[in-house]
Amino acid sequence: MNFLGRYIFSTDHKIIGLQYFILALIAAFTGMALSVAMRFHLSYPEAKVKLFEILWPNGAPGGVMTPELYLALMTMHGTIMVFFLLTTVPQGGFGNYFLPLQIGAHDMAFPRLNMLSFWTTALSFLVLCSAFVVEGGAPISGWTAYPPLSAVGPVAGPGLGQGMTIWVVSIALFSAGSLMGAINFITTTLELRAKGMSLLRMPLTCWGWFSTAIISLFAFAVLIAAGVLLLMDRELGTSFFLPAGLVINDKPIGRAGGSPLLWQHLFWFFGHPEVYIAILPGMGIISTVLATFSRKPVFGYKAMVAALLFIGFFGFLVWGHHMFISGMNPYSSIAFSVLTLIIGVPSAIKTFNWLGTIWGGSLHLTTAMLWALGFVSVFVTGGLTGIWLGQPALDLYFHDTYLVVGHFHMIMGVAAVFAMFAGTYYWWPRMTGRMLGETTGKVHFYCTFIGVYMIFIPMHFAGIAGNPRRYSDFSQFEFLRDLKMLHLGMTHAAFFTAAVQFLFLFNLLWSLRSRAKAPANPWRATTLEWATPSDEPPVVYRGAYEFSTPGARRDFRMQNEEEDTGT
C-alpha cells in the first residue's frame, strides 16, 4: 500500500480516528484564535491591528474591526467549535479509534463508509472556511442562523449572501458525514462485539458513543431538512420561513406565509440534542478515567447507562427551552420547562455517581485524572446555571445575555474540552506509543482550569447586569459602560488561557520526538484497548471496571483475563 492509501484514503479505523483528531486540532486552534480576536475587539474597539487588516482587508479597514467582522468571527467561532471540535473529537476521533478496540472488533462495520464520513467532514470544514474569502465575507447571523436574517440574502447585511449559502452547504455536508458515522457506530456496537462482551459489560465510553450515534442519527437528519428548506428560501424564492410584508433595508422581499419560528423549532430540535452529542462521549471518558485512577469500579454502572439512555431520549423533548421568549405559545413554555428540569435529573445522577466513584478510592492524580476531576467541577458549575435558564420566568431576563454565554461555555465548551483533554492524556500512549509529559500536562491543566473560571464566571455577572450577547461593541449603552472593567478582565483571562493551550500542542509534538516507548498498559486499566494485541479475537469474561476486587491477584482485572491465576 502506498502512502496515499495508508494515511490519506485509509479505511483503517485507527488512521481515521487520528485524521478526525488532527482535523479537530486545526479547527480548535482556528476557533480559539477567532475568540481571542473577538475578545480583543470588545476591550480595545479602536485599536489598529495590522494582522486584522492583512487577514480581512474589507472587514478591518485600517486594522480596526468593523461590527460585521466581529459578528462574522462570532458565527465562525461558534460553528467551528460546536461542529468541528465538540462533535468531531469525542465521536469521530476517539470513537473511531477506540470503539472497535474496546469491544474487540477488527474494525468498524463499514470501513469504506467510515472513510467517506471523514472526508465529507473534512470537505465541510474547507467549505466553511471558504466563507471568509468570498464576497461579503463570512455570515453574521450566529451559529443558529435565524431567519429572516439568514434567509433573505445580502440586503440584510454583509456576509448574508454567498457567505451564508456556504455556511448552509457546509452544515449540510457535516450532517451527512455525521449520519454516515452514526450508522457505522450503531452497527459496530450492535453487531461486532467480541464473544462475552454483552452490552452491560461494555465500558461506559462505548455506551457514550453508542447513545451519541443514536442521537446523531435522529438529530442530523432534521438539521439537513431544515438546511434544505433554508437553502430553498435563499436561492429558489420559496417562503418556508419568510412571512408576508417583509421590507428589509427599504427593499420589499415579496414572500408570504412562512414562519420564522418554524426554523427555530427545527433548528433546536437538532440543537438541543447536539449538546448531548457533544458531551455524552465525554461523560463516558470521565467515568473511565475516574474509575481507573481511583482504582475503583464505576459507582452505579447501571444507573450511569440508564442515565445516558434517558438523556438520549428526553434530549429530543426539550428543544423549546431555547424559545421561551421567541413568541411561542406561553403554555408550551411551561411544558418545555418541566421537561427540561426533568432532564437535569440524570445529569445530576451522573455527578453523584462520579463523586461516588472517587469516594473511598486511591486517587492517582495523573494529568488525565486532573482533567477528569476538573470536568466534574466545571460540570457542576455550568449545570447549576442551566437550572436557572430552564425556568421561563428567569429566562425572561437572562435569555440572550452573557449569562447564557457563560453557561454554555462552561457546560458545553469547557466541560467537553476537559473531557477531550482527559481522553488525550489517557489514550495518547495507546494512539502513538509515547507518553505525554506529565509536568507540562499539569501546568497546562492548572492554568486552563483557573483560566476558564476567570473568563466565564465574569460573563455570568455581565449577564446578571443585563449585558446582551452578540454585541460587537458596548459603548452605546450607559449600563454597559459600567461593565468595562469586567470585560477587560475576561479579555485578559482569555489571552492567558489561549496562550497556555500552546503548552498542549507542544506536549503532543514533543512526545513524538521522545524515543522512550510507552508501556503496553501504562495505567493498569481493564478495558480491551490495553490488552496485548493478538490475531485471535478476544474473549471477554467480565465487566469493564474490575478494580481492587477483594482476593484478586492485582488491583485490576482486564476484561479478557481468563481467570485469576498468576502469570
Next chain:
Amino acid sequence: MLLAIVIWGVTGVVTAGFATKRWWFPAPINTHAAAFDSYFSANLIFSGIVFLAAQLALGWLIWRHRNRGQQAVHSDGNNRMELLWTSLTAILFLGAAIGSARMWSDVHLSTFSTTPMRIEASGKQFAWNFRYPGADGKFGKTDARLANDAAGNPAGILPDDPAGKDDIVNAALRIPAGRPVQLILRSNDVLHNFFVRELRVKQDLVPGLDIPLHILADKPGEYEIACSELCGLGHHQMRSVMIVLPQPDFDSWLGKQAAK
C-alpha cells in the same frame, strides 16, 4: 492535593463574586421585577448551597482519598443511594419548574383588571418606533413599504386610513407611571427583542406576528431599551429609552404631541 486547594480557592472566589453583587441587576421598578428578584435570590441561594456542597465535597474527596499507598474500597454502587439522590433532585427540580411557572403565568397568561393603554412597539434594523393610537384609540393601518423616516412617516401609516391620522409615533417609549400598558411588538424586517432590564422582561419581535406584552412601571425615570436578538451588524446600537412619567406629565406630553 494542590487540586483540592485550587478547587476550594476557585469556589471561594466564585462565591464571593456572587455574594458581593458588584455587577448586578438594576433596581426593580415594579412588583414583577421585585418578585423576580426575590425568586432569583431563592434560586441563587439554593444553587449556591449545591455549588458549595458539591465543590467542597469534590475537593475533600480528592484530599482524603489521594493515593498514599492505601487500598481502594471495592464498591459497585449502592441502589439505595441512587434512589435517594434521584428522588431528591427530581423533587427539587420539579419544584423549581412549578415555582417559575407561576411567575411566568403572571407575565404572559394573566390580564390586567383595568384595560391597559395600547402602544405599538416596532423594531427595524436598527431603530425603534413607538406608536400611540391618538384620540380615536385606533391604530391606522400600515404598510412597511411606505415607512420613511425622512418623510415623517417612520411607521408607514397608510395616508388614506382615517384611523391613522391622529396616530403619534415616537422614537422613545413614554409611558405613565403606575398604569398598565399593553405593548404590541412587531417587526417587518428581522427578529429583534424588546428588553428593559428594570422591568425584568424581554420578548422577541417576530415578523408576521403581533406579540402582546404587558408591562407596568411604577417608578418614574429613564430606562434603556436594548435589542436582545441578533438583528444584523448594528445590533449593538439598537437602543432606545423607556421614559416613565408621572400621569400628569405624561398627559401633557401626549397632548402636545397630538397638537403637532
Next chain:
Amino acid sequence: MTSPGISRQASFTGLYAFFATIIMLFGAFTSAMVVRRGASKDWVGVPRSQLLWVNTGVLALSSIAAEKARRDLLNGHRMRFNIGWAAATLLGAGFVAGQFAVWQHLRHSGVYINSYPGSAFFYVGTVAHALHLAGGWIAMFYLMVRALRLQLGPGRRTAVDVTAVYWHFLGVLWLYLLWLFWFWGNWD
C-alpha cells in the same frame, strides 16, 4: 455495503439505521408542512399530476420484480434472477424518468417551486425521494452488472437482499408521500 467479509447481519442493521434517518428527514419535512399549513392562510393545496399514478404503478412493479428476483437468487435460479433484476432496474429508471416528466409537466403549466406553499413542499419532497432512489438505483445497476458477470449466487446475495429491502422501503415511502401530497395536502 458490498465489500466482502461484512456479516449479513451487520449490513441489515446498518440499513435499518439508515431507514431511521430517512424517516426523520421526511418526518421533518412533514412537520414543517403541517406547521406551515397551519401557520398562515395562503395554503392552496399541492399540485397533482395524473402521471404520478402511472409512476406509482411502475415503482410497484419494480419492487415486485426485485422481490421475485431476490427469491430466485436464493433458490439458485441465476438466469431468472438476471432477468428479474434487470427488469426491476429498468422499471426503477422508468420511475425516475416519470418523475422528471411530472416536474417538466408542472413547470410547463407554470407550477414552480416558489409558486405556492404546496408546490414548494411537493418539489422538495419528490426530489429528496428521487435522490434517495437514485442511490438505490446505482446499487441495483451495479449488482446487475455483477450478476451478468456471474459474480452472485445463493451464497453471495447479501447485497441483493439489502438493496431489495431498501428499494421496498423507498416504495413504501413513496406511497406515504403520495398520500401526503395528493390527499392530505389537498384536504380542506
